[in-house]
Amino acid sequence: MCLICQVWASDFILGCQQMTVAGAVSHWYFRGPNANPSPVLYSIGKLLKYHLGSVAKGSFLITLFKVPRLILTYLHAKMSARAEKGSDCAKCGLKCCICCFYCFEKFIRYLNHNAYTIITIERCHFCKAAAKAFSTIVNNALQVATINSVGDFILFLGKCIVTAVTGIVGLLLLKRNSDLHFFAVPTLVICIFSFFIAHCILSLYEVPDRNSALIYDRYQLLN
Secondary structure, eight states: OHHHHHHHHHHHHHHHHHHHHHHHHHHHHHHGGGSOSOHHHHHHHHIIIIIHHHHHHHHHHHHHHHHHHHHHHHHHHHHHHSSSOOOHHHHHHHHHHHHHHHHHHHHHHHHHHHHHHHHHHHOOOHHHHHHHHHHHHHHTHHHHHHHHHHHHHHHHHHHHHHHHHHHHHHHHHHHTOTTOOOOHHHHHHHHHHHHHHHHHHHGGGHHHHHHHHHHHHHHHHHO
């Protein structure tokens, strides 16, 4: 029960973040010059007032697939660590189950991501929003795949540039210290931390990037 609550809470917090960003972007896109001067605060207010139930439902669906996957992964690790190896057929079946739960989890997570955007635009309930999001993605599969691929590449390139620049600057600063004669490990640590920080910051742009095609399609449909 503790594991279920922990997984559900973490996905609920992540879902609130996604809906807040999606709500701010869609509000700015649809309202234009009439948009609220603080779209993020406006989106947070709408989330707290209307959409917490939808986020709870979406995060619970992810939990339904994530918790069994974690349990099966733990059982597989314990089975592999035993001195007496189990049946190869059982191991294969366990791996297949883990893979299936992982795929379902990723699908639900991606669908939630887009359903939250529909909710912020049309103010509908979660199930209806998920159906509309799925229909839009299927009907515009090529466009969505292209935008996601290009966006992911640009974000990854940005992370690499930030990491490289930070690593170079860190190396130059380390060379000023005459007591240091080995720079590889400190520079590597600097690069790892800079990539992690860049990932956390640039991931905020992932929500509007992935939802741009969806927002544009709903805008054309509603107008």
